[in-house]
Amino acid sequence: MGGLAALAREAGHTVTGCDASVYPPMSDQLQSLGIDLIEGFDANQLAALPHKPDLFVIGNVVSRARHPDGRYKFPLMEKILDDGLPYTSGPAWLRDHVLQGRHVLAVAGTHGKTTTSAMLTWVLMAAGLEPGFLIGGVPLNFGVSARLGALPQNTQRPYFVIEADEYDTAFFDKRSKFVHYRPRTAVLNNLEFDHADIFDNLGAIERQFHHLVRSVPASGRLVVNADEESLKRVLDMGSWSGVSQFGAGQAATKFAQQTSDPTSTAAQNSGSSTPNNANAHTFWSIQGPPNDFAVIHEGKELARVRWDITGVHNQLNALAAIIAAEHVGVSVPQAAEALASFQNVRRRMEVRGTVARAGGAITVYDDFAHHPTAIRTTVDGLRRQVGTARILAVFEPRSNTMKLGTMKSQLPWSLEQTDLAFCHSGGLDWDAREALAPMGARAQVAGDIDTLVRAVSAASQEGDRILCMSNGGFGGIHAKLLAALATPAN
Numbered sequence: 051m052g053g054l055a056a057l058a059r060e061a062g063h064t065v066t067g068c069d070a071s072v073y074p075p076m077s078d079q080l081q082s083l084g085i086d087l088i089e090g091f092d093a094n095q096l097a098a099l100p101h102k103p104d105l106f107v108i109g110n111v112v113s114r115a116r117h118p119d120g121r122y123k124f125p126l127m128e129k130i131l132d133d134g135l136p137y138t139s140g141p142a143w144l145r146d147h148v149l150q151g152r153h154v155l156a157v158a159g160t161h162g163k164t165t166t167s168a169m170l171t172w173v174l175m176a177a178g179l180e181p182g183f184l185i186g187g188v189p190l191n192f193g194v195s196a197r198l199g200a201l202p203q204n205t206q207r208p209y210f211v212i213e214a215d216e217y218d219t220a221f222f223d224k225r226s227k228f229v230h231y232r233p234r235t236a237v238l239n240n241l242e243f244d245h246a247d248i249f250d251n252l253g254a255i256e257r258q259f260h261h262l263v264r265s266v267p268a269s270g271r272l273v274v275n276a277d278e279e280s281l282k283r284v285l286d287m288g289s290w291s292g293v294s295q296f297g298a299g300q301a302a303t304k305f306a307q308q309t310s311d312p313t314s315t316a317a318q319n320s321g322s323s324t325p326n327n328a329n330a331h332t333f334w335s336i337q338g339p340p341n342d343f344a345v346i347h348e349g350k351e352l353a354r355v356r357w358d359i360t361g362v363h364n365q366l367n368a369l370a371a372i373i374a375a376e377h378v379g380v381s382v383p384q385a386a387e388a389l390a391s392f393q394n395v396r397r398r399m400e401v402r403g404t405v406a407r408a409g410g411a412i413t414v415y416d417d418f419a420h421h422p423t424a425i426r427t428t429v430d431g432l433r434r435q436v437g438t439a440r441i442l443a444v445f446e447p448r449s450n451t452m453k454l455g456t457m458k459s460q461l462p463w464s465l466e467q468t469d470l471a472f473c474h475s476g477g478l479d480w481d482a483r484e485a486l487a488p489m490g491a492r493a494q495v496a497g498d499i500d501t502l503v504r505a506v507s508a509a510s511q512e513g514d515r516i517l518c519m520s521n522g523g524f525g526g527i528h529a530k531l532l533a534a535l536a537t538p539a540n
Contacts, residue, residue, distance in 0.1 A: 051109040053184045053196035054140050055085050057148055058107075060198050066103075068095060068126065069111070071523070079188060079195060093129035106130055106137040113221045127221075139220040141230035144184070149210060149231060151202030152182070155374055156214035156231050158262060159239030159275075161424045162367045166239055167213040168192075168395050169371035174209055176388035177380045181209040187418070190393035209378060216258055218248050226258040234270040235377050236262060237370045241280040244421055246457075247450040256280055260287040267291065271377040273370050276333070294373045296334040298366060334373055336365050340434065345372055345382055353386035359394060361431025399432065402518075402528040405535040410439075410513030412535055416528050420449045420521040422460035426467075428519065433467045436515055441467065444506055444527065445519040446474035447482070455480035462488040468517075472506050474499065474524070499525035507534040 051067065056079065059065045067080075068088040080087050088095050091112070108127070115123045122128050130137055138146075155174075157167045168189035174181040175191075182199025189195075200208035214228035214236070241259060243252040259281070266272060268290055274281050276295035285293070337344040337351070341358065343365055344351045355368055372385040394400070397418045404411040419428040425445065432441055443465055451457060458480055465471045465486075471493045475482040486493035494509075496502040506516060518528055 051107070051140055052080055053186070054107065054144060055080065056083055056194060056196040057144075057182075057184065057198060059083055059085060060196075061147070064101065066099065069109075091124045091126045093125040095126065096129060104136070105143075106135060107140050107143050108137050108220050108222075109140055110218055110220050110227075139223055139230075141219050141227040142223070144212075145230040145232065148182070148184075148198070149212075151207065152210040153207040153235070153378065154231055154233040155181075155209060155211045155235040155237075155378070156228055156233035156262070157211070157237040157239065157370070157374075158214040158216065158228055158259065159237070160216075160242050160244050161421065161427070162239050162363060163213045163215065164395050164418070165364065165398055166237060166367040166370050167211055169368055169389060169392055170237075170374050171211045172392050173371055173375045173380060173385045173388045174211065174378070176391075177375070177384055179209050179378070179380075181211050183211040184213060185211075185395070186213045186215070187395040187397060189395045191391075214262070216255055217245055224248070226261070229258070229261045229265065232265045233262075234267060235273070235374050236266050236270070237273040237374050238263075238275065238278075238281050238284065239367065239370055240275050240278050241284070242278075242423060243456075244449075244451055246454050252280060256284050256287075259284045263287070263289055263291075271374075273373045273377070275366065275370070293331045294334060294377070295331070296366070296369050296373060298336050298362065334369055336369055340365050340431070345369065345386060347382070352382040355386045355389050357390050357392060359392065360399065360435045361427060363427040363431065399428070403532040405532060407512035412510055412512065412514045412516065414516045414528055414531050414535075415518060417517060417519045418521055419445075419519040420447075420452060422457050422464035425461075425464040425519055429465065429467045429517065432515060432517060440469040440511065440514045442506060442510065442514055442516045443468040443471045443519065444474075444502065444516060444531075445471070446476075446522070446524055447478060448520050448522045448524075453478065455485075458482075458485040461485055462493075465489065465493075468492070470494070470509055472496065472502055472509075474502050474527075499527055499530065503527060503530045503534050506531060510535060 055065050055067055066086045068091055070090055112124050112127050117123060155170060157163050164185055164187045167185045171181055171183040172191050180200040182197055184196045202208055212231055214231055216226045218224045219227050249255050270291045272291050272293045274293055274295050276297040332348060335346045337346055340361055342356045345353045368389055372382055375385045376382055397416050400416045402414045402416045404413050417428050419425045471489060473482045473486060473495045475495050476497050482495045494505050496505055518524060
């Protein structure tokens with residue numbers, strides 16, 4: 051919602067808003083834009099506003115829920131409903147006031163949406179296409195999470211890149227956000243079970259992805275991770291657009307085998323890469339290490355990406371961005387060159403500081419990873435970068451899904467490549483120690499941030515990499531860790 055507020059402000063609207071416990075970098079962005087933020091959801095804040103709002107844009111954090119004593123958790127929403135004030139959802143407002151008349155490039159998936167959206171936007175910018183964008187984080191290349199970009203004209207559809215979230219729209223609209231965006235280019239990066247608070251199973255999320263696919267026109271393009279069985283099932287429900295599949299694992303091997311046989315369907319279709327052809331089905335893959343890899347299309351190397359970004363998952367994010375950009379006319383070599391200067395999004399392996407030690411500095415990282423798969427891929431990327439250096443993972447199961455304990459059994463798997471793991475268990479209704487028991491002495495649990503900081507600081511050694519992972523502010527743990535590590539032991 052912070053990015054949406056930025057777009058509304060850029061469009062000339064006076065914008066105010068309310069939320070609870072907003073943390074950097076979004077709080078910093080709102081402040082820099084001069085957007086007043088009110089803490090909490092009290093109904094009396096309406097009377098304090100200098101002007102009567104023309105419209106209330108409601109985020110999906112708001113509900114009709116009550117406290118145990120019967121009080122509403124969001125009394126402002128109840129006031130809006132009682133008084134008959136005009137309101138809409140964030141995605142609906144975007145559809146009606148920002149996305150109309152644009153070529154929308156939507157990036158969907160359980161993981162990597164923010165990073166891939168930032169990569170795609172950077173590539174389009176480098177190509178001089180002046181895209182608008184709305185990204186769920188703050189890319190270091192831009193310094194802001196949203197921008198209107200070039201405005202629609204009679205003869206041209208300007209481009210708009212949007213992070214397409216599968217979470218529900220609002221308490222009054224339980225469809226996924228992305229069904230409102232109506233993209234012409236849609237990236238389906240990956241898909242696994244998440245958001246256990248609103249989805250009963252993976253099949254329910256696949257159905258929402260199918261709804262997104264239904265909205266892409268025949269002249270559009272689906273960019274689909276072929277290594278994901280869940281996305282295969284989504285396409286099996288129906289597809290009406292051209293499909294560019296990509297992969298790095300079994301899918302790439304299978305395609306290579308098929309295209310070596312001239313009688314196979316894949317071989318016969320491999321040349322059908324005509325832009326905007328609804329019957330075009332092409333395959334893309336990567337080859338090489340994360341810092342220097344080839345982009346392969348239909349078995350031919352088209353370009354190489356050389357950069358400092360870590361992790362196989364980011365290779366695939368980059369490939370998806372390259373394919374999506376190619377659909378709107380950006381050449382693959384041009385896209386690869388642009389990615390060489392790409393800077394990641396804040397809170398994606400962001401170095402928050404170092405503390406000098408005689409045998410090597412201790413480095414503290416901040417990352418948004420919160421799903422077990424995202425934790426595992428983030429750790430894997432860091433492991434590939436630091437080799438045998440110790441990795442201390444510090445994390446909190448903060449997302450709604452993790453708070454429910456739905457994926458607690460996957461935590462030891464997600465932390466396999468760490469040397470030590472430290473879990474903040476505050477606010478959990480399940481036993482974190484029991485969930486992490488398979489890790490033995492490698493895992494520690496603390497119920498509060500200060501105890502966690504002391505445990506990490508006591509266990510740290512020279513040359514350690516301390517990887518903090520949370521989808522929230524994590525109680526300012528990064529600064530607290532750096533301060534504790536810099537304080538000489540008594």
